[in-house]
Amino acid sequence: MEDMRIGGLFTLSPEKFGNAFIRLIGPALLIVLILLVTFMTYTYFSELLPYFITFTGPWLGMLITSLGLFLLFNIIINYYYCVTKGPGHPVDHPDYQRCKTCKGPKPQRAHHCSVCNRCVLKMDHHCPWIMNCVGHKNHRYFVLFLVYLTLGCFFMTCASYSRFSVKPRNSSAHVCFLLAFVFSIVLLLFTAWHVFLIFAGATTIELFGFYGDPENKDKYNFSRGSWRKNMEIVFGTTSLITAVMPSGKDLPYDGAYWPDTLHAI
Numbered sequence: 001m002e003d004m005r006i007g008g009l010f011t012l013s014p015e016k017f018g019n020a021f022i023r024l025i026g027p028a029l030l031i032v033l034i035l036l037v038t039f040m041t042y043t044y045f046s047e048l049l050p051y052f053i054t055f056t057g058p059w060l061g062m063l064i065t066s067l068g069l070f071l072l073f074n075i076i077i078n079y080y081y082c083v084t085k086g087p088g089h090p091v092d093h094p095d096y097q098r099c100k101t102c103k104g105p106k107p108q109r110a111h112h113c114s115v116c117n118r119c120v121l122k123m124d125h126h127c128p129w130i131m132n133c134v135g136h137k138n139h140r141y142f143v144l145f146l147v148y149l150t151l152g153c154f155f156m157t158c159a160s161y162s163r164f165s166v167k168p169r170n171s172s173a174h175v176c177f178l179l180a181f182v183f184s185i186v187l188l189l190f191t192a193w194h195v196f197l198i199f200a201g202a203t204t205i206e207l208f209g210f211y212g213d214p215e216n217k218d219k220y221n222f223s224r225g226s227w228r229k230n231m232e233i234v235f236g237t238t239s240l241i242t243a244v245m246p247s248g249k250d251l252p253y254d255g256a257y258w259p260d261t262l263h264a265i
């Protein structure tokens, strides 16, 4: 590919330029996320709760607020774990293949991320919102972050509708309702897609590989045969209740060996 000359100082291929851009927008997206969550939380306590508590009463108002705080806590803790734990990177082993790009160890399901410029264990995709890849170690936290963020947006849609739908309309409740409503729909689709992939035992990369390479479908098939077993690979448990609870526990798998699959035989 032809290089781009920027300001005459250095040359950059379009791919490298794209990767540099993805790295650069990460902090900006983090600020947008913090501002959105802060705005909605502030609007809830300053405009929405004082309004709807007048017809729900204090006890129901407290119960609804506790639910909102539970969702907020899970959004923050899962985002924190997702960023700080990272996706996990392969350690050297004589049995592993070598990556053609970085020449490092590349076990099954690992892929090279051109943005991070290294191989990532059970890579799903690179996410600029977390400034990192989604992979073996943080897949659970990424999906739970999405699940709770979706529920949080639905919660705020309902809470702000009570104030938005009566006149005179409050401007922050108005903005809050529109933002929460739009984000709920977009996030619901994105979250459903990722939950489906987890239950199917696949990553985004593997799904595209599976349908894009009909001759070698087995190469991309890591399903263990049941959704609960597939869920265990990501959450470390077969219980749905335990899976959605906050936990910083490490997974029982090393991210290089995959049980019950065609590849482990």
Ligand SMILES: [Zn+2]
Pocket (backbone or CB within 6 Å): 099, 100, 101, 102, 103, 104, 111, 112, 113, 117, 118, 119
């Ligand atoms: Zn690599």
Ligand SMILES: [Zn+2]
Pocket (backbone or CB within 6 Å): 113, 114, 115, 116, 117, 125, 126, 127, 132, 133
């Ligand atoms: Zn990456």
